[in-house]
Amino acid sequence: MTTPKQSNEVEQQPPQNEPDFSRRRFLKQGTVASAAVTMGLTTEAKAESSSAIETINIGVVGTGGRGGGAARDTLSVNPNVRIIAMADLYPKKCHSMRKSLARRYDERVSVDDKNIFGGLDGYRRVLEHPDVDIVLLTTPPGFRPSYLAEAVAAGKHVFAEKPTCVDPVGYRICLEADRAARAQGTAIVTGTQYRRQKNYMEVMRRIHEGQIGDVISATSRYCTSGIWNRPRKPGMSDAEYQLYNWMHFIWLSGDQIVEQAVHNIDAMNWLMGGPPVAAYGSGGRFTRPTGSQMWDNVSIDYAYPDNRLLSFQCRQIPHTKGENGSIVYGTDGIATIGAANKGASIRDRAGKEIWSMKGDINAAYQQEHKDLVDSIRAGKPIVELAETADSSLTAVMGRLAAYTGQQVDWDFITQQSMLDLFPKDLKLDESLPMDSYAVPGVTKLI
Numbered sequence: 368m369t370t371p372k373q374s375n376e377v378e379q380q381p382p383q384n385e386p387d388f389s390r391r392r393f394l395k396q397g398t399v400a401s402a403a404v405t406m407g408l409t410t411e412a413k414a415e416s417s418s419a420i421e422t423i424n425i426g427v428v429g430t431g432g433r434g435g436g437a438a439r440d441t442l443s444v445n446p447n448v449r450i451i452a453m454a455d456l457y458p459k460k461c462h463s464m465r466k467s468l469a470r471r472y473d474e475r476v477s478v479d480d481k482n483i484f485g486g487l488d489g490y491r492r493v494l495e496h497p498d499v500d501i502v503l504l505t506t507p508p509g510f511r512p513s514y515l516a517e518a519v520a521a522g523k524h525v526f527a528e529k530p531t532c533v534d535p536v537g538y539r540i541c542l543e544a545d546r547a548a549r550a551q552g553t554a555i556v557t558g559t560q561y562r563r564q565k566n567y568m569e570v571m572r573r574i575h576e577g578q579i580g581d582v583i584s585a586t587s588r589y590c591t592s593g594i595w596n597r598p599r600k601p602g603m604s605d606a607e608y609q610l611y612n613w614m615h616f617i618w619l620s621g622d623q624i625v626e627q628a629v630h631n632i633d634a635m636n637w638l639m640g641g642p643p644v645a646a647y648g649s650g651g652r653f654t655r656p657t658g659s660q661m662w663d664n665v666s667i668d669y670a671y672p673d674n675r676l677l678s679f680q681c682r683q684i685p686h687t688k689g690e691n692g693s694i695v696y697g698t699d700g701i702a703t704i705g706a707a708n709k710g711a712s713i714r715d716r717a718g719k720e721i722w723s724m725k726g727d728i729n730a731a732y733q734q735e736h737k738d739l740v741d742s743i744r745a746g747k748p749i750v751e752l753a754e755t756a757d758s759s760l761t762a763v764m765g766r767l768a769a770y771t772g773q774q775v776d777w778d779f780i781t782q783q784s785m786l787d788l789f790p791k792d793l794k795l796d797e798s799l800p801m802d803s804y805a806v807p808g809v810t811k812l813i
């Protein structure tokens with residue numbers, strides 16, 4: 368992996384001994400706002416150097432469903448941002464996203480044709496663009512760790528969709544990117560929207576305050592009736608087909624437990640105050656299409672510190688009962704947390720409801736982008752990658768426990784496992800092995 372030239376290396380340096388409150392310097396260094404205060408600048412000058420700063424420019428990498436959603440979220444909630452660059456494997460997807468966003472946001476979608484990039488290297492052109500301040504990383508998850516590392520090395524602020532890794536090697540890359548972003552003062556906000564959803568925040572606050580007594584255990588389910596499958600088109604190479612139908616290839620998606628259920632696992636890590644110490648579980652597949660590597664059901668017991676248990680399951684099987692949410696059992700009561708807009712409630716041991724609150728997931732999606740931009744403007748960039756990497760790895764740990772039929776410990780997966788699913792020397796037009804799905808007792812824990 369080569370690292371693109373740091374974009375601030377090519378910027379013109381300000382004259383010596385003069386404070387530089389230029390837009391680029393402000394946006395890239397989290398300390399400038401506080402410097403303005405300590406240097407006793409006038410209110411007017413402070414405004415110029417902070418909230419009245421010029422428009423923040425955004426580049427989108429991966430212009431599929433969520434790329435469009437994240438772009439809309441930031442444009443809706445942040446008045447002074449605009450989209451100026453896009454990359455996707457297929458430039459036509461950038462063109463169609465540009466068209467659809469421009470219908471609503473006009474000139475705030477200001478992407479010249481020369482700033483639309485295709486192919487597997489397109490993301491680098493966005494990272495090299497000197498005017499891009501924030502990148503939205505919304506490709507399939509397999510690319511996330513290396514793109515995160517390169518985005519941080521290029522001095523960009525980042526919004527990164529979940530999951531942030533699909534294997535332990537990717538996890539360690541995320542931790543390093545988290546450290547590097549903190550050191551240089553750039554932001555990383557992640558797409559774990561429940562952490563910003565008001566009913567989730569409130570129920571967690573109440574649980575952590577002790578309103579259901581001591582937490583003993585929890586049940587969390589992410590059970591739905593299926594997921595999309597994109598059949599191979601004539602002329603597609605193996606690599607292109609896998610990227611196109613990415614959900615079904617573990618190096619790209621991590622399987623359902625990582626790609627989707629990470630939301631619930633992240634909420635449970637939040638509840639428990641950190642990741643579990645061990646996972647044990649099982650699962651399998653009845654209904655996946657031929658060639659898919661995904662399983663369609665997994666059940667995991669996660670052991671958390673202080674002998675607390677999470678009983679977790681996820682399933683994607685047609686005509687089965689969907690259920691998405693968590694129940695938390697405490698010594699004095701029970702909290703129910705429904706996914707999306709289902710709301711949260713707390714009952715006492717007799718079953719009497721003592722508190723409830725509706726959910727608004729769309730507001731949470733937007734809040735991620737408001738918090739990101741506000742934190743940059745305030746000179747206090749949020750960096751939350753390590754937390755989301757922990758949750759992504761918790762999901763990976765469950766998957767590996769089920770795939771191998773072994774107990775998997777946090778110490779092993781964080782420190783010893785060398786599992787690296789990303790293909791060496793990936794090229795779009797070439798063949799790429801299409802391994803079969805995992806079989807417990809045969810699939811090894813590495």
Ligand SMILES: NC(=O)c1ccc[n+]([C@@H]2O[C@H](COP(=O)([O-])OP(=O)(O)OC[C@H]3O[C@@H](n4cnc5c(N)ncnc54)[C@H](O)[C@@H]3O)[C@@H](O)[C@H]2O)c1
Pocket residue numbers: 428429430431432433434454455456457460486487489490505506507508510528529530558559560610626627
């Ligand atoms: N937070 C949420 O609730 C939420 C919801 C949906 C999706 N997501 C996440 O967003 C991500 C994308 O999901 P999606 O539903 O948008 O998928 P998608 O298939 O709709 O879009 C992915 C896009 O990335 C492009 N792409 C693939 N590899 C690329 C690469 N190397 N460089 C540039 N572009 C590349 C594809 O061509 C496609 O346009 C996933 O990580 C998913 O988990 C999060």
